[in-house]
Amino acid sequence: MRIFRRDGWLxxxxxxxxxFAPAVRLLEREVRKSGYLGPLAYYHAHATRDGAPLLDELWAVLDHAHAHSTGGTTDGDNLVTACNKCNGRKNNAPLDDWKERKxxxxxxxKYGEPQHWDGLSTLFVVLGKRDGSGLTATERAWLKAFREIGDAA
Ligand SMILES: [Zn+2]
Incomplete structure (x- = not known):
């Protein structure tokens, strides 16, 4: 969470x-709760292009700037925010190599970088607090982390 916020969710x-993928899952849940039964492609656990095109592109993941396999650590210094696409492309490529090629x-x-983008994390907190039933253990842990970090009300 600290890393995502440090990087401004970019x-x-x-x-x-x-x-933040769990926010999209809860958003889909809202739509379902309203009674909509048709197909939806908001959330998919593996963020496939077919099942969740938005997440396929933009799922927030933590990436090792220097790949773990080439000696990169899991320290905050070495962790950066990445989109699902960049993370997938980069994979374990040596950093210099990947920067050059892919x-x-x-x-x-044009008008500057976003200052208040939060990855939909506030939405996640709001929807998670509104209805805590059916949250996964991971989602509950995220909610707790947001609370501790003093995010959205
Ligand atoms: Zn990217």
Missing amino acids: CCWCKRPVI RRKAIKG
């Missing part, structure tokens, strides 16, 4: 805004 490689083109804001 992919450190391509600068796209990333999305990097997704970084986007740049």
Whole structure:
């Protein structure tokens, strides 16, 4: 959570805004609770393009700047926010190598970078608090982490 916030919920490689996947799951839950029975492609546990195209692109993941397999540590210093696409492309490529060859083109804001993007994490807190039933253990742990970090009310 600290890493995501430090990085402003932007992919450190391509600068796209990333999305906190559990928020999208709870959003889908809201739609279902309203009685909608049709197909939805908001959330998918594996964020497939077919099952959840938005998450396939923008799922917020933690990435090792220097790949674990090449001696990178799991310290905060070595962890960065990444989108699902950059994370998938980078995989275990040596950092320099990957930067040269396969990097997704970084986007740049004409009017500056986002200051208040939160990856939908506030939405997650709101929906999770509104209805705590059916939350996974991981989601409950996230809620607790947000509470401790003093995020959204
Ligand atoms: Zn990216």
